[in-house]
Amino acid sequence: MNKKYSTIVIGILILSVAVVMIYRSNLWKSLPQTMETDANQLNYDDGLGTNKLHELTIQTLRQSTYPGSDLTIEEELTPGVNYSRYLVSYRSEGLKIYALLTVPDGEKPESGWPVIVFNHGYIPPQEYRTTERYIAYTDGFSRNGYILIRPDYRGHGNSEGTASGAYGSNDYTIDVLNALSSIRRFKEADQNRIGMWGHSMGGFITLRAMVVNKNIKAGVIWGGVVASFPDLLNNWRRRSTTPPPGIPTGARRWRDQLVTDYGRPEKNPDFWNSISANSFLNDISGPLELHHGTADVSVPVAFSEALATQLKLLGKGVELFTYTGDDHNISINFSLAMKRSVEFFDKYMKENNTN
Numbered sequence: 604m605n606k607k608y609s610t611i612v613i614g615i616l617i618l619s620v621a622v623v624m625i626y627r628s629n630l631w632k633s634l635p636q637t638m639e640t641d642a643n644q645l646n647y648d649d650g651l652g653t654n655k656l657h658e659l660t661i662q663t664l665r666q667s668t669y670p671g672s673d674l675t676i677e678e679e680l681t682p683g684v685n686y687s688r689y690l691v692s693y694r695s696e697g698l699k700i701y702a703l704l705t706v707p708d709g710e711k712p713e714s715g716w717p718v719i720v721f722n723h724g725y726i727p728p729q730e731y732r733t734t735e736r737y738i739a740y741t742d743g744f745s746r747n748g749y750i751l752i753r754p755d756y757r758g759h760g761n762s763e764g765t766a767s768g769a770y771g772s773n774d775y776t777i778d779v780l781n782a783l784s785s786i787r788r789f790k791e792a793d794q795n796r797i798g799m800w801g802h803s804m805g806g807f808i809t810l811r812a813m814v815v816n817k818n819i820k821a822g823v824i825w826g827g828v829v830a831s832f833p834d835l836l837n838n839w840r841r842r843s844t845t846p847p848p849g850i851p852t853g854a855r856r857w858r859d860q861l862v863t864d865y866g867r868p869e870k871n872p873d874f875w876n877s878i879s880a881n882s883f884l885n886d887i888s889g890p891l892e893l894h895h896g897t898a899d900v901s902v903p904v905a906f907s908e909a910l911a912t913q914l915k916l917l918g919k920g921v922e923l924f925t926y927t928g929d930d931h932n933i934s935i936n937f938s939l940a941m942k943r944s945v946e947f948f949d950k951y952m953k954e955n956n957t958n
Contacts, residue, residue: 657865658773659878664815669777671695671784674704680734685709686745690733691752695781698763702782703733703753705745706791715793717952718786719744720812720819721753722779724803724826728766731759737802743941744800749948750792754782769804770828770835771857776811783816796820796952798889800944803902803931804828807880810910813891814883821889821951823944826899826931830906831879833868836861839903884913890920892947894940896929922947 656663672694680688683705691704707716721744723737733755745751756775758766767774779799787794798821801809806827813819830839836858868875876882891914895907904925914921924943926936933940 657874657878659771661811661814661880661883662877664773664776664780664811667777669695669780669784669816671781671786671788674702674785674789676704677701682708683742683745688745693782693785695757695778696764698757698778700757700762700764700778700781701733701755701760703741703751703755705741705749705751707745707748707750711791712793714795716748716750716791717796717948718750718752718792718798719948720779720783720786720797720799721751722799722801722805722808722812723753724801724805725769726759728758731755733760739937740800740802740941743945744948747945747949748953750786750789752782752786754778768857769807771860773811775804776808776815779808779812780816783812783818787818794818798822798948798952800824802826810880810891813888814880814886817888819888821891821948823892823894823947824907825894825933825940825944826896826902827893827907827910828902829881829893829910830903831881832861832875833872833879834906834909836868836875839906881910881913884917884919887914887919890922890947890951892922892924892944894924894926894933894944896926896931896933896935898928899931901931 674691674693676689677692678690680690680703682688686705686707689704689706690701692699692701694700703721721737721741726736733753737753741751741753755762756766756769756778757764762778764774769775783797783799786792787797795818797818799809799812799819800823801807802825806824806829809822809824810827810829813822828835828839865871865874891910893907893911895902895904897904907923907925911921911923924940926933926940929935
């Protein structure tokens with residue numbers, strides 16, 4: 604085999620592998636959908652002969668305001684190893700939303716403590732308790748010198764309102780954006796050093812928040828539902844066919860309802876692009892670090908791989924860590940993933956702090 608022929612064969616093999624990877628993550632659909640900033644002015648065909656904005660569009664989120672409120676301390680909880688814990692409340696669209704708040708002990712930095720807004724994944728709303736679940740996760744950040752606020756989305760725990768689900772409604776994202784505004788008012792917090800962490804459904808919320816709000820300096824997502832809406836429609840179904848408990852029937856059928864109202868993505872791409880955070884990555888507020896177990900049976904690792912590829916092609920800061928054989932919670936490599944997450948936030952919110 605001569606050198607020229609060998610080079611051609613190697614080139615074909617490399618191209619073949621690239622094509623397989625693209626098809627694996629559905630990038631052939633999602634990559635061309637990235638929009639420029641002027642997509643704020645997007646008007647799309649709703650499939651009904653009129654142009655209007657659906658509540659799920661990124662433009663709708665950007666046009667709304669999220670004043671939040673002062674935080675009210677409802678209860679002082681058992682402290683952590685080097686931080687205080689509180690049950691607090693704030694306002695979101697007139698609703699009283701509860702949250703877990705942790706504040707480091709010791710002398711506050713002159714500008715205030717850096718903050719992490721912590722977005723939890725799906726938990727049946729009627730089973731959700733503020734002081735349960737994600738204990739080791741919140742502790743990993745709280746013990747390392749961060750204020751942490753973990754919102755109880757509406758309809759969860761003692762929070763007012765109806766649990767609507769994250770994918771057919773912007774309600775949870777709105778609650779998080781109001782939590783962000785509320786923590787910026789908190790006297791112990793540095794409003795210029797705020798990061799966001801999300802797991803699973805919370806990763807979906809984190810990505811949406813970061814293309815809407817410029818005050819989020821950095822984000823970390825574990826096992827995130829971070830695909831475009833076309834990918835969620837075509838390439839993601841939960842193993843169980845039983846609808847998630849505690850979510851209204853209409854909210855459970857968001858796929859069917861959107862297809863009925865607006866047609867499938869291949870027939871109406873403008874609409875499906877307009878509701879996908881992945882189409883607005885040019886405007887992401889800061890760098891992202893992604894973590895995903897390869898044996899995750901709840902959310903495909905291909906979602907994180909595709910998002911990392913999109914961000915790299917746009918020249919955005921992104922790091923991706925995959926964990927061979929690990930699950931949706933990255934339970935096998937938890938300590939390593941947490942160490943990397945803390946170091947990432949430290950890099951962008953402590954070491955490089957320019958205020």
